[in-house]
Amino acid sequence: MEHNKIDLTINSEVVQQILVGFIRSEISRAGFTRAVVNLSGGLDSSLSCYLAAEAMGAENVLALRLPYKSSAPESLEHAQMVIEALGVQSLTIPITDMADALIQRFPDMSRVRQGNIMARLRMIILYDQTEAFHGLAVGTGNKTEILLGYTTLYGDAACAINPLGDLYKTQIRQLAREIGIPAAIISKAPTADLWSGQTDEGELGFTYDEVDQLLFLLVDQRYKPEECVQAGFGESFVRAVIDKVRRNHFKRVMPPIAKLSNRTVGYDFLYLRDWGT
Amino acid sequence: MKLNIALAQINTHLGDVQANLAKHLELLHEAQTSGADLIVFPELSLTGYGLQDLVPGVAHRASTDDPVFAPLLEASHKIDMVVGFVDEDTRHRFFIASAYLSGGQVVHIHHKVYLPTYGLFDEGRFFAWGDSVSAFDTKFGRIGILICEDFWHASPPYLLWLDGADLFLLTSASPGRGLNQQPVLESARWVDDINRAYACLFTSFVVHTNRVGYEDGLNFWGGSTIYDPNGFLLSKGPYHEETLIISEIDLNQLHRTRARLPLLRDERTALVLREMRRIVEDK
Numbered sequence: 001m002e003h004n005k006i007d008l009t010i011n012s013e014v015v016q017q018i019l020v021g022f023i024r025s026e027i028s029r030a031g032f033t034r035a036v037v038n039l040s041g042g043l044d045s046s047l048s049c050y051l052a053a054e055a056m057g058a059e060n061v062l063a064l065r066l067p068y069k070s071s072a073p074e075s076l077e078h079a080q081m082v083i084e085a086l087g088v089q090s091l092t093i094p095i096t097d098m099a100d101a102l103i104q105r106f107p108d109m110s111r112v113r114q115g116n117i118m119a120r121l122r123m124i125i126l127y128d129q130t131e132a133f134h135g136l137a138v139g140t141g142n143k144t145e146i147l148l149g150y151t152t153l154y155g156d157a158a159c160a161i162n163p164l165g166d167l168y169k170t171q172i173r174q175l176a177r178e179i180g181i182p183a184a185i186i187s188k189a190p191t192a193d194l195w196s197g198q199t200d201e202g203e204l205g206f207t208y209d210e211v212d213q214l215l216f217l218l219v220d221q222r223y224k225p226e227e228c229v230q231a232g233f234g235e236s237f238v239r240a241v242i243d244k245v246r247r248n249h250f251k252r253v254m255p256p257i258a259k260l261s262n263r264t265v266g267y268d269f270l271y272l273r274d275w276g277t
Numbered sequence: 278m279k280l281n282i283a284l285a286q287i288n289t290h291l292g293d294v295q296a297n298l299a300k301h302l303e304l305l306h307e308a309q310t311s312g313a314d315l316i317v318f319p320e321l322s323l324t325g326y327g328l329q330d331l332v333p334g335v336a337h338r339a340s341t342d343d344p345v346f347a348p349l350l351e352a353s354h355k356i357d358m359v360v361g362f363v364d365e366d367t368r369h370r371f372f373i374a375s376a377y378l379s380g381g382q383v384v385h386i387h388h389k390v391y392l393p394t395y396g397l398f399d400e401g402r403f404f405a406w407g408d409s410v411s412a413f414d415t416k417f418g419r420i421g422i423l424i425c426e427d428f429w430h431a432s433p434p435y436l437l438w439l440d441g442a443d444l445f446l447l448t449s450a451s452p453g454r455g456l457n458q459q460p461v462l463e464s465a466r467w468v469d470d471i472n473r474a475y476a477c478l479f480t481s482f483v484v485h486t487n488r489v490g491y492e493d494g495l496n497f498w499g500g501s502t503i504y505d506p507n508g509f510l511l512s513k514g515p516y517h518e519e520t521l522i523i524s525e526i527d528l529n530q531l532h533r534t535r536a537r538l539p540l541l542r543d544e545r546t547a548l549v550l551r552e553m554r555r556i557v558e559d560k
Binding site for chain 1: 290291292293327329330331453456457458459460461462490491492493494496516517
């Protein structure tokens with residue numbers, strides 16, 4: 001199949017230089033010198049932590065471990081490996097009591113609702129710690145999950161800046177390997193770890209390798225759907241992915257404001273965040 | 278004739294003209310004390326790039342009674358310069374502009390004629406389109422200035438060449454994009470390729486100053502260059518780092534290259550004009 005030739009290989013030195021500079025520039029221009037990362041022990045947050053430590057200095061990074069009772073024990077261990085390898089500051093705050101206080105009020109609560117509660121509690125702790133640590137929240141969402149909407153709005157998607165959002169999962173893996181993230185973290189199956197046995201690829205119904213190649217054609221290379229099919233992707237797969245990208249667009253934009261006046265935030269009141277710095 | 282040229286590959290403060298002016302004055306002094314005759318600042322060097330609704334508030338007129346241009350014009354008694362700014366004309370149209378200052382005078386102002394309004398760019402929303410491309414005389418010979426997207430089109434450099442420019446001063450605030458396995462971003466490779474091509478095609482010096490730094494998620498890649506009339510790279514700044522390049526160029530190279538390769542002599546402008554007229558009128 002032709003799509004086997006699609007090459008997502010990146011130059012990790014170029015990426016590292018740009019992302020480290022980005023983190024340093026955007027944190028310091030906001031008036032801060034420190035960063036806080038929710039460190040799940042997975043690949044994305046480990047990579048964000050590595051980049052933040054390089055940008056701001058390890059002593060200026062706070063890594064948070066926020067386990068729920070059903071979290072895999074290896075998640076905590078892997079996060080600890082990163083903390084020790086980098087020498088960043090760390091804090092472990094179990095979220096079980098906080099989450100269960102709400103979850104137990106609804107005995108028939110779905111797994112998705114429970115997962116969203118966990119993701120949003122972790123956001124609350126992350127933002128509370130940014131205030132306590134006087135730092136900014138560095139995000140961990142990659143391009144694949146942003147495009148597919150495989151994220152909890154105002155949960156794990158919440159951050160002040162996101163260094164990883166223009167790298168597909170496959171590229172994150174490559175960068176993580178070349179930056180020296182422990183192999184145990186790179187080789188395990190990606191998971192949100194919101195319930196036991198959950199894996200990203202199991203839940204999505206396809207592999208990151210497959211979907212990254214398709215997204216690269218659709219988004220980066222501006223292929224039409226039928227051209228993706230001609231390139232060797234199954235038609236139903238192409239349709240399903242396009243539909244997912246479209247349906248989840250609300251997670252990628254600010255909530256629309258109903259326009260009434262002559263000048264409205266979001267439409268014709270336009271400034272970059274770096275305004276004045 | 279030798280020319281010591283300085284390329285100010287700087288970061289800027291978005292919308293803070295005073296902070297940027299202070300940096301200009303520092304670098305003007307540094308370049309001048311290092312023996313530079315001319316310093317070239319990048320696109321919108323006095324304002325920053327992603328201005329959006331900041332545009333009307335950062336605009337200035339290049340004149341001695343302007344508080345930003347007064348100290349620059351004063352400094353231009355000691356060193357010639359190209360600075361990037363937002364020009365507001367008397368009818369209150371705002372242009373992306375570069376001014377050539379020398380001997381206390383505004384020698385030339387170029388208004389960007391191609392405003393990219395596609396992809397990540399939105400310049401046409403906030404700025405008026407410049408309407409002329411012309412070369413101008415300086416003590417170092419005849420020079421042409423273009424700003425970023427102006428030289429992604431082949432016609433403005435070509436017009437400057439025909440108008441007598443032997444030294445092209447190109448300025449950019451070029452966002453880095455197009456990541457792959459190569460050690461250079463695609464946008465950087467592209468600009469480098471075309472600048473080298475212009476040097477070869479026009480047997481001229483092509484100087485490019487690009488800014489560095491970040492604005493929100495955009496990175497600016499630097500990599501400023503000087504190509505000689507043979508297309509040889511004389512000087513190159515690092516990617517993504519602030520630097521002041523000072524390089525001596527030998528303007529006599531124009532004589533040597535054009536003696537060997539008379540592309541300018543043989544250029545058939547009347548034929549070009551005739552065919553252009555036919556092509557435009559037939560459409």
